[in-house]
Amino acid sequence: MNGPSDGYASAAGVRMPRMIYGTAWKAARTADLVAAALNAGFRGIDTACQPRHYHEAGVGAGIAASGIARDALYLQSKFTPPGGHDPGTEPYDRRAPVATQVAQSFARSLDNLRTDRLDALVLHSPLATRALTQEAWRAMEGLVADGRVGLLGLSNCYALAEFDALYRAAEVKPAVLQNRFHARTRHDRELRAFCRDHGIVYQSFWTLTANGDALASATVRTLAERHQRTPAQILFRYLVQQDVVPLTGTTSLAHMREDLAVFDFELRPRECDAMGLLF
Numbered sequence: 001m002n003g004p005s006d007g008y009a010s011a012a013g014v015r016m017p018r019m020i021y022g023t024a025w026k027a028a029r030t031a032d033l034v035a036a037a038l039n040a041g042f043r044g045i046d047t048a049c050q051p052r053h054y055h056e057a058g059v060g061a062g063i064a065a066s067g068i069a070r071d072a073l074y075l076q077s078k079f080t081p082p083g084g085h086d087p088g089t090e091p092y093d094r095r096a097p098v099a100t101q102v103a104q105s106f107a108r109s110l111d112n113l114r115t116d117r118l119d120a121l122v123l124h125s126p127l128a129t130r131a132l133t134q135e136a137w138r139a140m141e142g143l144v145a146d147g148r149v150g151l152l153g154l155s156n157c158y159a160l161a162e163f164d165a166l167y168r169a170a171e172v173k174p175a176v177l178q179n180r181f182h183a184r185t186r187h188d189r190e191l192r193a194f195c196r197d198h199g200i201v202y203q204s205f206w207t208l209t210a211n212g213d214a215l216a217s218a219t220v221r222t223l224a225e226r227h228q229r230t231p232a233q234i235l236f237r238y239l240v241q242q243d244v245v246p247l248t249g250t251t252s253l254a255h256m257r258e259d260l261a262v263f264d265f266e267l268r269p270r271e272c273d274a275m276g277l278l279f
């Protein structure tokens, strides 16, 4: 279970579970699955104010149904720039300046999630220009200054130079980078090193779905057999030991339990070295 012993990381002074339940693509099942995940032991929730992929109000309903106190949870949502929305579904005025869009989207997230603050607000992707990205970021910084957001993050940024530019320009430094963990991005090696060096938490998605070859590899199969775990558990455990926070959006109760059980065993340093050759 996501217990306090090794189940939490710290980012910019905010307590973040080392594995987070993702709520994309669950549509009408969102509330039930969020409640099930919280009852299984998850304490971190990732969502977005982006109706195309997330039913954020369903997340709020699931949290309420679980009965778990707000203070026991890490709640993370996203501001999605206009390009990430189906036209007409934006939670803001599409013609408004980006700062207004951030404020309107954030207000909708609070309403959907039935809370007065977020532990993390993530910019879903860089905007069309660096200037616009920084404008959005400044609006997000204002929410931190107001005490309504704990930390800020960026997602879908695969160029180190771009991330570094935001990092340098930011007054409130990014504390999270949420990216697809994928061979095509070389598993973000350079970006993960940057995160490590700057105390930024790297959150992975597509962790299982984009890494079928690695999961089927002799290295993972051997470790799975040795530790009596599934290949998915070996990969998640390896990432946790690298200080990566994986997102899992499983819809299966059995997988929820298996995912949380990665906190019950440990890979040895030599085993991590072998895993490192794959990623």
Ligand SMILES: NC(=O)c1ccc[n+]([C@@H]2O[C@H](COP(=O)([O-])OP(=O)(O)OC[C@H]3O[C@@H](n4cnc5c(N)ncnc54)[C@H](OP(=O)(O)O)[C@@H]3O)[C@@H](O)[C@H]2O)c1
Pocket (backbone or CB within 6 Å): 021, 022, 023, 024, 025, 046, 047, 124, 155, 156, 178, 204, 205, 206, 207, 208, 209, 232, 233, 247, 248, 249, 250, 251, 252, 255, 256, 258, 259
């Ligand atoms: N920032 C972004 O742009 C972005 C993009 C994509 C995702 N995300 C976030 O990341 C979360 C996770 O998304 P994801 O793309 O990584 O995929 P995912 O939604 O977690 O899907 C994982 C897939 O692997 C299967 N699976 C098999 N064994 C599993 C196990 N032990 N544990 C978990 N899943 C197992 C699942 O099937 P079962 O359901 O049958 O278990 C599911 O089909 C999303 O919900 C969202 O919050 C963010």
